[in-house]
Amino acid sequence: MSLSTDDVRHVARLARLALGDDEIVALQAQLSDILAYAEKVGEVATGDVPPTGHAYPLADVLRDDEPRPSLPPDAAVATAPQAEDGRFRVPRIVDEA
Amino acid sequence: MDLSACDAATLRTLLGNGDVSAVEVTQASLDRIGATEPHVKAFLRVLDEQALAHAADIDRRHAAGEPVGPLAGVPLALKDILCTAGVETTCGSRILEHYRPPYDAAVVERLRAADAVVVGKTNMDEFAMGSSCENSAFFPTRNPWDLDRVPGGSSGGSVAAVAAFDAPLGIGTDTGGSIRQPAALCGLVGVKPTYGLVSRYGLIAFASSLDQVGPIARTVTDAALLLAAIGGHDPRDSTSIPQPVPDLTAALDAGVDGLRVGVVREFTGDGMEPGVRARVDAAIARLGALGADVVEVSLPHAGYGVSAYYLIAPSECSSNLSRYDGVRYGLRVDGATTEEMMARTRAAGFGSEVKRRVMIGTYALSAGYYDAYYAQAQRVRTLIIRDFEAAYEHCDVLVSPTSPTTAFRLGERAADPLAMYLSDIYTIPSNLAGAPALSLPVGTDDAGLPVGLQVMAPVLGEAVLFRVARALEADLRFDATPTGRNSLAEVLA
Numbered sequence: 275m276s277l278s279t280d281d282v283r284h285v286a287r288l289a290r291l292a293l294g295d296d297e298i299v300a301l302q303a304q305l306s307d308i309l310a311y312a313e314k315v316g317e318v319a320t321g322d323v324p325p326t327g328h329a330y331p332l333a334d335v336l337r338d339d340e341p342r343p344s345l346p347p348d349a350a351v352a353t354a355p356q357a358e359d360g361r362f363r364v365p366r367i368v369d370e371a
Numbered sequence: 372m373d374l375s376a377c378d379a380a381t382l383r384t385l386l387g388n389g390d391v392s393a394v395e396v397t398q399a400s401l402d403r404i405g406a407t408e409p410h411v412k413a414f415l416r417v418l419d420e421q422a423l424a425h426a427a428d429i430d431r432r433h434a435a436g437e438p439v440g441p442l443a444g445v446p447l448a449l450k451d452i453l454c455t456a457g458v459e460t461t462c463g464s465r466i467l468e469h470y471r472p473p474y475d476a477a478v479v480e481r482l483r484a485a486d487a488v489v490v491g492k493t494n495m496d497e498f499a500m501g502s503s504c505e506n507s508a509f510f511p512t513r514n515p516w517d518l519d520r521v522p523g524g525s526s527g528g529s530v531a532a533v534a535a536f537d538a539p540l541g542i543g544t545d546t547g548g549s550i551r552q553p554a555a556l557c558g559l560v561g562v563k564p565t566y567g568l569v570s571r572y573g574l575i576a577f578a579s580s581l582d583q584v585g586p587i588a589r590t591v592t593d594a595a596l597l598l599a600a601i602g603g604h605d606p607r608d609s610t611s612i613p614q615p616v617p618d619l620t621a622a623l624d625a626g627v628d629g630l631r632v633g634v635v636r637e638f639t640g641d642g643m644e645p646g647v648r649a650r651v652d653a654a655i656a657r658l659g660a661l662g663a664d665v666v667e668v669s670l671p672h673a674g675y676g677v678s679a680y681y682l683i684a685p686s687e688c689s690s691n692l693s694r695y696d697g698v699r700y701g702l703r704v705d706g707a708t709t710e711e712m713m714a715r716t717r718a719a720g721f722g723s724e725v726k727r728r729v730m731i732g733t734y735a736l737s738a739g740y741y742d743a744y745y746a747q748a749q750r751v752r753t754l755i756i757r758d759f760e761a762a763y764e765h766c767d768v769l770v771s772p773t774s775p776t777t778a779f780r781l782g783e784r785a786a787d788p789l790a791m792y793l794s795d796i797y798t799i800p801s802n803l804a805g806a807p808a809l810s811l812p813v814g815t816d817d818a819g820l821p822v823g824l825q826v827m828a829p830v831l832g833e834a835v836l837f838r839v840a841r842a843l844e845a846d847l848r849f850d851a852t853p854t855g856r857n858s859l860a861e862v863l864a
Contacts, residue, residue, distance in 0.1 A: 309734070325750050326756060345474065349473040356703065364698055
């Protein structure tokens with residue numbers, strides 16, 4: 275798979291990475307190389323082989339439905355770059371119309 | 372007595388008999404760090420005050436006849452990927468440079484309960500992505516055997532600290548080889564346990580279906596003691612196996628007589644250095660001489676392991692690392708909109724290897740590519756697991772080199788990401804299979820650099836893994852003291 279710079283810009287947008295032009299150019303070559311190597315998995319005839327998500331078979335692991343202490347709200351927001359009134363503060367998301 | 376030369380088992384005896392105090396042992400570790408650290412740079416943070424306070428508390432309890440843990444007073448180097456309450460936890464990244472977690476990882480709680488003394492948090496490739504420790508956002512760590520060479524990665528700091536005799540024990544994590552490869556490059560024992568044996572609660576996630584915490588030590592016995600202390604079920608990790616840790620010490624000295632050892636045919640290919648091959652072949656011959664039945668086995672799909680891994684791990688990482696968005700913790704770079712703030716924060720906070728893997732993963736999971744990449748890689752993963760199952764019908768353990776090469780020079784592979792990825796060609800299959808594997812030093816090459824033998828076992832087969840390693844260790848008597856040209860010993864002399 276050979277990626278164009280437009281492909282790389284599109285993926286960077288999906289990944290929320292504001293990359294510079296030099297990074298886009300470098301990644302175009304590097305991602306093409308790495309994906310060409312990774313694409314070797316396509317050589318394997320897998321037919322109806324099921325995919326493995328986790329190697330150890332555990333399913334539907336649930337905890338008991340009992341209230342228990344959890345992280346206090348002030349501790350949860352203490353690490354935030356910006357917090358206000360026990361909440362995380364971010365730039366405006368919805369325009370006032 | 373040189374306390375920093377003692378292994379953990381010896382320190383346990385000395386401390387238990389009251390021959391030395393935990394404070395003396397901790398101070399010896401801190402003094403050794405003071406001497407070695409300018410050359411090795413294994414630590415992101417040395418926790419001298421906290422370590423000495425913990426040691427003093429152990430001594431007080433010991434004197435009062437109160438209980439102390441099974442690793443009481445033994446110094447330990449902790450990889451900076453595990454959350455420590457109130458103590459900076461960076462994961463080797465600028466995006467978490469000043470992050471102080473509000474809670475301890477399960478492994479940190481268990482180390483505290485065992486009374487292991489955490490002397491510092493160690494350097495690593497950013498978010499555990501790398502095989503050289505050069506991807507740390509802060510500085511590279513150096514190999515005590517040759518200070519111009521890498522210690523391996525991503526757990527390079529913990530491994531270098533143990534190899535430098537800063538501490539007898541280290542904690543690392545292994546997603547594709549990040550404990551075993553640096554252990555091999557620095558002449559140590561490093562273990563990736565069965566997936567689910569050690570809780571991932573409070574472990575900063577890279578690739579959640581592969582990540583596992585494990586021990587680093589200079590002896591097999593020490594590694595077993597440490598794994599016994601950190602393993603076991605934890606209800607806070609839904610992938611934690613609801614069983615106790617297998618008894619690792621009961622059969623430790625049972626020898627290998629009659630065990631069937633499989634040599635993996637596919638793990639002898641291109642790129643393996645002659646010095647690695649020679650030492651590994653000699654070690655396998657010793658296993659035969661000790662009574663093991665050495666047979667050749669095939670893992671026909673193992674050659675696709677690296678390809679599958681470089682789809683699965685980046686896919687999971689691109690999802691896991693979406694949490695670093697400048698909102699809840701870590702770095703924030705301002706932007707006019709929330710999306711712009713997030714994109715600028717991530718561009719400024721992540722290094723180039725992390726960006727590369729996030730990009731690969733985002734692409735592999737994007738519309739139209741999911742089946743060809745991620746799902747196909749997961750099907751190949753199933754075939755690799757079946758290969759292992761078939762091999763274990765004919766043998767009890769498998770052996771191979773841990774790494775195709777010995778320690779390489781700083782900067783040597785930095786410009787070629789794919790060449791760096793191939794460092795993990797022999798270690799990745801065990802991560803994909805969720806099975807345990809161990810690296811044991813089996814000698815040095817002609818340049819005096821350590822060579823590691825990988826021993827692999829079936830899921831929850833830790834007991835046989837340690838048994839084989841212990842038999843070979845007793846036979847080979849490898850000296851873990853880094854010596855030779857440009858080694859730590861030479862610059863300290």
